[in-house]
Amino acid sequence: MRCPYCRGTDSRVLDSRTADDGAAIRRRRECQECGKRFTTAETAVLSVVKRSGATESFSRAKVISGVRKACQGRPVSDDDLALLAQRVEDAVRAAGAAEVPSAEVGVAILGPLRELDEVAYLRFASVYRNYDNLEDFEAEITLLRSEAALAATSPESADAVSVSTTLPTPS
Numbered sequence: 001m002r003c004p005y006c007r008g009t010d011s012r013v014l015d016s017r018t019a020d021d022g023a024a025i026r027r028r029r030e031c032q033e034c035g036k037r038f039t040t041a042e043t044a045v046l047s048v049v050k051r052s053g054a055t056e057s058f059s060r061a062k063v064i065s066g067v068r069k070a071c072q073g074r075p076v077s078d079d080d081l082a083l084l085a086q087r088v089e090d091a092v093r094a095a096g097a098a099e100v101p102s103a104e105v106g107v108a109i110l111g112p113l114r115e116l117d118e119v120a121y122l123r124f125a126s127v128y129r130n131y132d133n134l135e136d137f138e139a140e141i142t143l144l145r146s147e148a149a150l151a152a153t154s155p156e157s158a159d160a161v162s163v164s165t166t167l168p169t170p171s
């Protein structure tokens with residue numbers, strides 16, 4: 001680990017403590033060359049297994065770049081995307097495996113993206129789930145609408161709601 005001040009490679013650990021509920025270890029170090037102190041963090045590497053079988057480290061930046069295209073022209077900010085990537089990482093890490101298939105990362109993206117923007121969600125899902133005809137879109141949109149209608153109705157009357165007559169106007 002190079003010293004961030006002088007790039008020296010010799011440092012001494014002064015103190016180690018767990019952080020993030022045991023998911024990380026932080027070490028306070030002192031550079032033996034310039035004497036400055038800095039902190040390093042150690043976390044387990046989360047690997048994503050691609051369809052080809054190759055693995056790569058999980059990267060929030062990759063989640064963001066994967067979703068950004070679907071969000072073109074939508075009212076989604078960089079902060080929204082950063083938060084989404086954080087939620088995806090939390091969800092994937094919470095599953096507790098050291099390696100996750102890339103498909104699972106895709107699934108973890110769908111929920112938060114849908115909350116963020118339904119149009120972006122549809123675009124992303126259409127590629128991700130290989131929608132290849134209008135019926136696939138129709139089925140997904142019907143599902144989105146029926147869930148929105150249910151959410152807008154009190155639980156008691158949810159069974160009686162007629163989905164087709166309670167569609168919210170898209171904003």
Ligand SMILES: [Zn+2]
Pocket residue numbers: 003004005006007008031032033034035036
């Ligand atoms: Zn140094």
